[in-house]
Amino acid sequence: MIDTVAQSLRQLRESAPLVQLITNYVSMNIAANALIAVGASPAMVQAPEEASEFLRDCAQALAVNIGTLSDISAQTMAETAKTANAADKPWVLDPVAVGATQFRRDTGAKLLSLRPTIIRGNASEIRALANRGGSSRGVDAGDMVSEAESDARNLAHSSGAVVAITGPMDFITDGDRAMRLFGGHGLMPKVTALGCALSGVTAAFATTAAPYEATLAALAAYAAAGSLAGEHAAGPGSFAVAFIDALHMLTPDMVHERTRIEII
Amino acid sequence: MIDTVAQSLRQLRESAPLVQLITNYVSMNIAANALIAVGASPAMVQAPEEASEFLRDCAQALAVNIGTLSDISAQTMAETAKTANAADKPWVLDPVAVGATQFRRDTGAKLLSLRPTIIRGNASEIRALANRGGSSRGVDAGDMVSEAESDARNLAHSSGAVVAITGPMDFITDGDRAMRLFGGHGLMPKVTALGCALSGVTAAFATTAAPYEATLAALAAYAAAGSLAGEHAAGPGSFAVAFIDALHMLTPDMVHERTRIEII
Amino acid sequence: MIDTVAQSLRQLRESAPLVQLITNYVSMNIAANALIAVGASPAMVQAPEEASEFLRDCAQALAVNIGTLSDISAQTMAETAKTANAADKPWVLDPVAVGATQFRRDTGAKLLSLRPTIIRGNASEIRALANRGGSSRGVDAGDMVSEAESDARNLAHSSGAVVAITGPMDFITDGDRAMRLFGGHGLMPKVTALGCALSGVTAAFATTAAPYEATLAALAAYAAAGSLAGEHAAGPGSFAVAFIDALHMLTPDMVHERTRIEII
Numbered sequence: 001m002i003d004t005v006a007q008s009l010r011q012l013r014e015s016a017p018l019v020q021l022i023t024n025y026v027s028m029n030i031a032a033n034a035l036i037a038v039g040a041s042p043a044m045v046q047a048p049e050e051a052s053e054f055l056r057d058c059a060q061a062l063a064v065n066i067g068t069l070s071d072i073s074a075q076t077m078a079e080t081a082k083t084a085n086a087a088d089k090p091w092v093l094d095p096v097a098v099g100a101t102q103f104r105r106d107t108g109a110k111l112l113s114l115r116p117t118i119i120r121g122n123a124s125e126i127r128a129l130a131n132r133g134g135s136s137r138g139v140d141a142g143d144m145v146s147e148a149e150s151d152a153r154n155l156a157h158s159s160g161a162v163v164a165i166t167g168p169m170d171f172i173t174d175g176d177r178a179m180r181l182f183g184g185h186g187l188m189p190k191v192t193a194l195g196c197a198l199s200g201v202t203a204a205f206a207t208t209a210a211p212y213e214a215t216l217a218a219l220a221a222y223a224a225a226g227s228l229a230g231e232h233a234a235g236p237g238s239f240a241v242a243f244i245d246a247l248h249m250l251t252p253d254m255v256h257e258r259t260r261i262e263i264i
Numbered sequence: 265m266i267d268t269v270a271q272s273l274r275q276l277r278e279s280a281p282l283v284q285l286i287t288n289y290v291s292m293n294i295a296a297n298a299l300i301a302v303g304a305s306p307a308m309v310q311a312p313e314e315a316s317e318f319l320r321d322c323a324q325a326l327a328v329n330i331g332t333l334s335d336i337s338a339q340t341m342a343e344t345a346k347t348a349n350a351a352d353k354p355w356v357l358d359p360v361a362v363g364a365t366q367f368r369r370d371t372g373a374k375l376l377s378l379r380p381t382i383i384r385g386n387a388s389e390i391r392a393l394a395n396r397g398g399s400s401r402g403v404d405a406g407d408m409v410s411e412a413e414s415d416a417r418n419l420a421h422s423s424g425a426v427v428a429i430t431g432p433m434d435f436i437t438d439g440d441r442a443m444r445l446f447g448g449h450g451l452m453p454k455v456t457a458l459g460c461a462l463s464g465v466t467a468a469f470a471t472t473a474a475p476y477e478a479t480l481a482a483l484a485a486y487a488a489a490g491s492l493a494g495e496h497a498a499g500p501g502s503f504a505v506a507f508i509d510a511l512h513m514l515t516p517d518m519v520h521e522r523t524r525i526e527i528i
Numbered sequence: 529m530i531d532t533v534a535q536s537l538r539q540l541r542e543s544a545p546l547v548q549l550i551t552n553y554v555s556m557n558i559a560a561n562a563l564i565a566v567g568a569s570p571a572m573v574q575a576p577e578e579a580s581e582f583l584r585d586c587a588q589a590l591a592v593n594i595g596t597l598s599d600i601s602a603q604t605m606a607e608t609a610k611t612a613n614a615a616d617k618p619w620v621l622d623p624v625a626v627g628a629t630q631f632r633r634d635t636g637a638k639l640l641s642l643r644p645t646i647i648r649g650n651a652s653e654i655r656a657l658a659n660r661g662g663s664s665r666g667v668d669a670g671d672m673v674s675e676a677e678s679d680a681r682n683l684a685h686s687s688g689a690v691v692a693i694t695g696p697m698d699f700i701t702d703g704d705r706a707m708r709l710f711g712g713h714g715l716m717p718k719v720t721a722l723g724c725a726l727s728g729v730t731a732a733f734a735t736t737a738a739p740y741e742a743t744l745a746a747l748a749a750y751a752a753a754g755s756l757a758g759e760h761a762a763g764p765g766s767f768a769v770a771f772i773d774a775l776h777m778l779t780p781d782m783v784h785e786r787t788r789i790e791i792i
Contacts, residue, residue, distance in 0.1 A: 032720035192296035237508030244765030456560035501772030
């Protein structure tokens with residue numbers, strides 16, 4: 001498994017995949033910086049006039065995120081996701097606060113029906129998406145990762161996606177296989193939009209390996225960079241800065257040393 | 265007064281209020297990070313399809329900011345402000361550059377008529393809002409805080425809101441009572457959107473105390489964090505980073521030591 | 529030439545020009561911070577209801593950037609550019625990824641026809657704009673600056689604009705005169721939206737000198753700040769922070785010491 005992660009990271013840096021993001025306004029800057037730091041190239045192309053064309057002709061992967069949803073962006077996300085499927089390019093769904101309002105539940109269900117390659121969210125979001133409702137208090141995880149594991153498995157089975165829950169511990173499943181990932185740092189949830197940025201990074205990794213392995217590689221790289229950044233941080237402000245530096249200097253060995261995988 | 269501030273800060277961190285922001289694109293990231301750092305939870309839910317529902321069902325307070333106004337956001341701000349009133353939840357108005365264009369003057373007047381709990385702006389903005397016009401050169405304060413004090417009192421009287429002017433010195437009034445707050449750091453106006461973020465932070469504090477005391481608590485916490493950050497900054501870039509760290513590590517004692525209140 | 533740069537920088541800091549930006553969401557925060565750090569004042573006023581009025585009555589210069597284009601923003605950019613021409617205020621076009629989609633090619637051609645004062649892009653963008661098409665892989669320069677020099681000259685001739693290509697080396701031309709600028713740091717392309725922010729900074733400098741000299745001053749200040757920031761950076765995260773600090777502390781002497789001009 002660890003070899004797969006190392007290989008994915010190396011391949012990402014050689015190929016520098018162009019990843020299209022249709023994402024929220026809070027995350028745009030840090031998501032772009034995280035993608036560049038890890039070795040990919042971001043493009044926030046999101047107008048209905050061009051989003052599908054750009055994905056078809058230019059980008060290698062797509063990430064959609066419903067954080068600051070609008071009616072237009074919801075439609076554009078759906079259209080571009082269809083284009084991704086038609087072009088056989090991976091796409092990642094980040095269902096921010098999907099249980100919080102009817103608009104989010106509807107948009108989440110619509111995007112889920114378009115067969116995302118990978119779904120990444122916190123425990124509350126994965127539970128809400130799996131159960132077509134539930135509650136989600138803003139963008140923070142109210143639920144524990146461990147409590148959401150069976151929901152994640154069910155969601156993976158019903159949707160065909162690899163499902164990842166991120167939190168103090170990460171959980172990844174394709175419905176059959178599953179594993180837990182340990183690493184990261186306690187300041188990560190104190191920096192806004194790091195999860196959103198991770199969805200973009202996961203889309204970049206999805207160009208380097210099969211979805212299950214790619215998701216592990218993305219989450220492991222992120223967790224290792226978080227662990228490294230934590231050594232240089234006095235609080236969430238300096239952590240965010242150190243985290244981008246860490247993603248940039250990350251080596252496969254650092255990922256190996258700073259994360260632990262538990263196959264279930 | 266200082267005891268109230270300390271109590272508000274403690275209560276904010278215990279309750280971690282969910283604050284909804286309908287704010288400008290420049291400020292979104294730093295506002296979210298400032299809210300998390302101080303102990304609250306931000307949610308940038310702003311689509312007309314869901315903003316009122318989210319405020320009613322999920323959020324404890326609202327902040328609206330007209331920095332990068334659009335026709336849709338102006339309407340959504342007004343609708344959500346009405347929902348806040350109906351649900352008896354505090355809401356903060358940040359009238360960015362309200363005197364600069366007819367669109368801003370109209371939107372400012374409309375939002376003012378919806379009885380904000382607290383209004384926070386720079387001296388130029390408060391003067392423009394109080395006088396239904398005037399001029400406002402972008403987002404920077406051309407006017408002195410002291411020159412705007414009587415406008416702030418008038419605005420508080422006519423609107424029923426607590427009015428805060430922030431700048432080199434802050435001024436807070438409910439129309440009858442008034443005080444000046446000293447603290448902060450000279451680099452604060454050199455970091456974009458720190459004022460916008462403060463409006464969000466003020467909404468968070470508004471869940472912990474009555475509006476006048478809550479505004480003081482928010483501004484005092486901010487000023488103390490600015491003073492602390494100034495000790496670790498080589499310029500506005502490192503100041504912004506240190507400021508988020510400072511908000512995160514802030515204690516009631518630090519607020520006490522680094523700010524001074526003058527009751528008028 | 530270097531004297532012109534020094535004079536422009538001093539004048540910018542004395543006059544603190546108000547620069548209106550209609551720019552992409554990724555760049556908004558860092559562009560605003562870069563403008564403040566260099567000594568200008570940013571305003572992201574972009575609604576069709578007010579953008580032209582604000583430029584006419586308040587701002588001294590305009591920068592438009594098609595990074596996260598929409599149909600409304602494309603129209604507003606064109607209307608505001610016309611207002612800039614009518615009011616004889618300089619405006620800068622930043623044609624992000626202009627070759628990537630039909631929507632971008634059309635918008636780029638439309639804005640080009642409105643006679644920008646200055647055009648700033650990477651080599652791929654300048655080539656695409658000069659050749660009304662071509663390809664542009666996202667926002668990164670696939671082409672070399674040197675390969676695009678003749679395209680830049682042609683574009684300057686046909687449009688009447690000063691054209692600047694930025695990259696490992698910068699190239700500036702008004703069609704007849706041309707020069708290369710050396711400086712900067714290898715981490716600059718690893719920070720998202722630094723180029724977009726430079727377009728705003730160039731608009732600020734355009735209020736201090738004729739377009740050719742102003743463009744040189746902006747690019748030289750930026751390159752010098754990049755060189756300075758590079759001495760304090762462990763990666764792209766800390767580089768971005770140090771870069772804002774460096775723009776803030778920049779002196780004419782530093783620009784002189786850290787850049788080199790080659791007149792062609």
